[in-house]
Amino acid sequence: MTIFxxxxxxxxxxxITELIGNTDLLRINSLSELTGCEILLKCExxxxxxxxxxxxxxxxxxxxxxxxxxxxxxxxxxxxAGNTGIGLALVANAYGFNMLxxxxxxxxKEKEQMIALYNAQLLLVDACPFADPKHFYHTAKRLGEQHxxxxxxxxxxxxxxxxxxxxxxxxxxxQQTQGHIDALVSVVGTGGTIAxxxxxxxxxxxxxxxxxxDPHGSGIYHYLKTGQYQAxxxxxxxxxxxxxxxxxxxxxxxxKAIRLPDQDLVTxxxxxxxxxxxxxxxxxxxxxxxxxxAAAKMGPGKTIVTFxxxxxxxxxxxxxxxxxxxxxxxxxxxxxxxxxxxRYQAEPASAVITVR
Numbered sequence: 001m002t003i004f005x006x007x008x009x010x011x012x013x014x015x016i017t018e019l020i021g022n023t024d025l026l027r028i029n030s031l032s033e034l035t036g037c038e039i040l041l042k043c044e045x046x047x048x049x050x051x052x053x054x055x056x057x058x059x060x061x062x063x064x065x066x067x068x069x070x071x072x073x074x075x076x077x078x079x080x081a082g083n084t085g086i087g088l089a090l091v092a093n094a095y096g097f098n099m100l101x102x103x104x105x106x107x108x109k110e111k112e113q114m115i116a117l118y119n120a121q122l123l124l125v126d127a128c129p130f131a132d133p134k135h136f137y138h139t140a141k142r143l144g145e146q147h148x149x150x151x152x153x154x155x156x157x158x159x160x161x162x163x164x165x166x167x168x169x170x171x172x173x174x175q176q177t178q179g180h181i182d183a184l185v186s187v188v189g190t191g192g193t194i195a196x197x198x199x200x201x202x203x204x205x206x207x208x209x210x211x212x213x214d215p216h217g218s219g220i221y222h223y224l225k226t227g228q229y230q231a232x233x234x235x236x237x238x239x240x241x242x243x244x245x246x247x248x249x250x251x252x253x254x255x256k257a258i259r260l261p262d263q264d265l266v267t268x269x270x271x272x273x274x275x276x277x278x279x280x281x282x283x284x285x286x287x288x289x290x291x292x293x294a295a296a297k298m299g300p301g302k303t304i305v306t307f308x309x310x311x312x313x314x315x316x317x318x319x320x321x322x323x324x325x326x327x328x329x330x331x332x333x334x335x336x337x338x339x340x341x342x343r344y345q346a347e348p349a350s351a352v353i354t355v356r
Contacts, residue, residue: 017095020058024043030337031291042173044309045310050083053087057153061092061095061097076098078102078155080101085120103115110317162252165196173305183211183302187309195252198252212254217234218243224254237286262328264340268340269320280308
């Protein structure tokens with residue numbers, strides 16, 4: 001198996017995996033002008049698979065090849081809410097591996113379709129609690145263990161995930177901001193993104209604040225507050241928020257944590273679309289709402305970086321579906337950005353967890 005080396009001829013890539021990374025950093029003008037901060041969006045939807053998970057997928061596979069765990073003719077198997085499966089399918093297809101993605105039913109149909117388009121097999125299982133052996137994570141692990149010619153990627157525990165961001169995404173952000181960054185804001189799924197970036201950027205700037213944004217229905221916020229996982233409410237976001245501690249998340253250098261409702265990500269998605277022409281998926285909208293919250297609490301003059309996690313079209317069937325939002329009792333004209341910002345400013349300090 002060949003690991004492709006970047007081309008030096010006329011900047012032409014030899015393989016689609018060479019297009020992963022080096023994404024742009026975009027100023028969100030409406031939020032920056034409202035807050036007096038520089039609120040910047042790392043455009044991870046520019047990756048060839050359409051999401052930030054392409055980075056982890058490439059690092060997972062490259063490291064497995066180099067260590068000898070993944071060999072010619074083997075099948076990559078992984079449990080996924082969608083984007084990691086798409087990224088792994090893309091890289092597997094480019095490198096000549098078979099791919100089997102195990103996904104819970106109920107995720108966006110757009111993600112299922114993309115996995116199939118990259119010639120990967122898709123196994124849908126019923127959505128269930130993590131303790132159930134039929135959970136998509138356990139199903140993928142079991143398949144990897146039962147078949148000698150399968151390699152289980154294990155994105156939650158395999159720290160090649162956060163390594164991708166420590167080696168690449170973090171240095172890109174540092175270079176793009178010319179070393180001027182006061183806060184990093186991120187949701188958490190596996191923890192790879194927030195871990196690798198916070199590690200690298202905190203090494204460069206020990207005063208960096210890393211803000212974790214948790215949706216309702218996840219237990220991370222409560223865990224950081226009390227040491228126990230406990231969910232409150234629910235969220236339609238996919239692939240973010242967990243109810244257990246995993247190895248990638250353990251690597252994160254988190255300083256602040258907040259929890260925001262689905263209504264806020266619906267509001268911010270419409271406001272940013274109308275004012276800036278930027279379309280956000282659900283995870284990205286939660287990130288941007290978190291960046292606005294961080295600006296409200298940190299005050300003007302700060303540089304705050306967050307992530308556009310994936311293509312907005314992958315959230316079309318939920319975030320941009322009027323019938324779905326009506327069913328969830330969510331409004332697209334709930335409040336203005338200015339009102340949202342003032343509300344965040346007025347929230348008590350106790351709403352923000354300081355992580356020590």
